[in-house]
Amino acid sequence: MNDAIQNEIIEEFDGLEWFDKYSLLISFGKKLKPMDEEFKTEDNSISGCQSKVWVRSYNKDGKLSFDLDSDAMITKGIIALVAKVVNDRYPQEILNADLYFIDKIGLKSNLSPARSNGLESIINRIKEVATNEANSNDLKN
């Protein structure tokens, strides 16, 4: 599906030292549109992360998009990439997605298990939303 986007990201990070990787993530984080304060609710937040993360989803013409935010900039950079890969996709596409870029750009191995669990909870939440959407689409059809 969106492998082109993932491959583009991988290329962008290829060969970078950690300092440049984090700088890049920080710049992505800074560019990510902040979520309105009113939506940063308990319901929209994800536990299991060292930093706070909020997730909202939209359905436009059957395609899903995610609005993500975090109080930590590096986390924000990572979720900006996740959003880039999963946004504007059909639920089934998201469910089938293999987000291999995380491993490939060295984020998985750079993050301790506890930390990558945080990332894992974010991806789980996204898949959960996609599952619910896919199921409700089934019901409608």
Next chain:
Amino acid sequence: MKDLANDFPILEQKVYGKRLVYLDNAATTQKPNSVIDTISDYYRTDNSNIHRGAHYLSEVSSERYEEARKKVSDFIGARNSSEVTFTSGTTGSINQVARSLGPSLRGKEVLVTGVEHHSNIVPWQLAGATVNAIPMDEDCNLLIDSMEITNKTKLIAIAHVSNVLGCVNEIKEITEIAKDHDIPVLVDAAQSIQHLPLDVKDIGCDFLAFSGHKMYASTGVGVLYTSDRFSDITPAIGGGGMIDRVSLDKTTYLDPPLRFEAGTPDIAGAISISAAIDHMQKIGMDKIKKHEQEVYSYSRDRLLEMDNVTVYGNTNEMCGAISFNLDNIHHYDTGLILDKMGVAVRTGHHCAQPLMGSLGIEGTVRASFALYNTKEDVDMLIEGIEKVEMMYK
């Protein structure tokens, strides 16, 4: 004092190609060769269950275990080594007291401080007590004059040193007041036992808890000092090794220390605490304190010098941990970048959410020191922080 790190093999390694600067000692300390060797030698030559078998090895291991108890007892100035029991750690020790005193705490009050670790809050809540904090000022000085003891107050349970801020609480003043009201005092010494010379008689507490792994010994073992005054409290945990006679109708218990040590304890762990005490005493607790004070003050001065850094807590005496945040930079980001520079710190709420609440923050970056840290380590921390700031420019 630089050579002190030489006894700790783990510190020789490089992480991400950089010298490891280990500043997460409040979470756990590294182990000297003498402790590592003691543990492996125990399993190589002495391993056996204690107080049970009528055979040679059982004699040897029982003796070593009891020697460890005596060593701890002398180290903390207990009157009698029967006042020392081995537990699974500070958390285990505090829960044990909470369970033993449970019936007298239900519906009553336990007074703590505003800087407690969750493990000195939750056990009291589980026992059915209300937990209230002795007031403190903005700098986290306890306002002991405003401490309110009522007829509902059944216990005072206080950290000696904050695991987040490094503030040393004036526990002696508190035990003196408690004595006037005949209220027992538990001291959480998890963050003081490795930094300050301690004497339970001088402190005047009834219970004192600490962990082996934060004082250069192994994980999963700790100590609970229970003053003789409480030698007859109900044991929290029942099982083998702690009973006098068991029948299905009625069971009677042994006297302390065995009364409080049901089941097979962490024998190697207890012996490792003894080896860790030897290690510290060989250097000298006063010398450790002096050296650590120098490094600690230096870190505080360096951090306070920085324009965009907020340092939390400011009390007369401080040791161990120092907490800070960089303006407009999340503690987690700071920690991630420091990690890549080989500087190991902890970030987050440090199991002290009530304190985070009073400081009005989500978390901090915490650097915490041990006897092997040096001013050069602090310089690396500061260099790391400067790098973090640069990356956010």
